[in-house]
Amino acid sequence: MNNFTYCVPTEIIFGRGAEKETAAAVKKHGGRRVLVVFGGGSAKKSGLLDTIEKQLDAADIRFEEFGGAQPNPTLSHAREGVKRAATFGADLILAVGGGSVIDTAKAIAHGAANLDTDIWDFWLGKKKVERTLPVGVVLTIAAAGSETSDSSVLTDETTGKKRGLNIALNRPAFAIMNPELTYTIPRAQLAAGIADIFMHTLDRYMTKEMGNHLTDRIAEALMKNVVRFGKKAMTNHRDYEAMSELMWCGSVSHTDFTGLGRTKDFSVHKLAHELSGKYGVTHGESLTVMWPAWAREVYLDAPERFAQYAENVWGATVGTVEEKARAGIRETEEFWRGLGLPLSFTEIGIGELDETAIAALADSCTDDGKKTVGVFRPIDRETALAIYRRANR
């Protein structure tokens, strides 16, 4: 087991009616002037925003609304939010929504606490975030895990570059998680969220480092749970048991808990971000397109790892190590296909790409061949080209 540091300070308030605790949590974490960040309107339509704002009023907490965060949230919108937070004098940023809203709120928190810095410099690694404002979350979708993660992902829409910032200061102060708030998620979005939850553990699981037993068993249990309750949720999205299991899996899967003691790979996420950055596709769907292409390209580098995954997650015990490894890849694809998720560029709706477009994806992912991504096999430009070509059907 490798050395690690693990600190997830987010206070989690989970279960039916949890949103009633919002004002109390805001107060506890020092919020007196709150910027309430939300997305395209689902939180308004459901009445959740109204419920929260009434509570804030009753608790004498001043607030201002900042809506409009889109899926694959943009840098320009986050910059706009920084200005709003600064003008209002916000001391806490409250995200009401999913990963896109939460990531926007995290960016606003960093920007509002560092008004002399353009936030993109943090994402580009030119500046380090030394201070931020507390972020609170009222979660409405189980997917990205941003409610507890150390990550925030933004897209510079002028260049199509989608980039993540991973720092301890990205962990929210509190997360309010009522599974009933997720009952209204559109079906395709629910499926994409299930894939994202699964992939946050699978992208950590695929490593050449064997013998990390507790972490491996936790990871396998989480993935099996996502398969079981993902299927159940897709047949009835008002099933409290299924939606609560998914919601909790979503958080645990991206806290790092399912990858402790081994190096995380995450090359599939990075390959997939290029698809969302350039074509605006849904994050979870970009992962189901890229994972099988990546897996088929690299599995022979450590087939025993893939075989262990196949055996312990999918019960594929027959055949040679390589046959089991391939069975695990097929089972994963079947699961995603069963949820109605895409497995190729055509199925995700961007069509078959020409070589110039494929090269643009590989160049962007590897900074024109200057860097590699991931560790299972460090993905260089040539390998990235080969993986994108495999998905180009």
Ligand code: NZQ
């Ligand atoms: O914008 P609104 O109107 O709220 O609608 C959203 C949006 O259209 C809708 N939605 C959310 N909750 C709903 C609902 N509709 C009805 N009822 C509800 N209860 O769902 C759509 C998608 O929302 P979004 O926030 O984009 O979903 P998700 O949570 O999947 O977040 C995706 C974003 O997070 C990033 C992704 O790359 C993507 O940009 N990620 C963030 C991570 C992190 N910060 O740790 C890790 C992930 O790997 C991921 O990269």
Ligand code: ZN
């Ligand atoms: Zn993800």
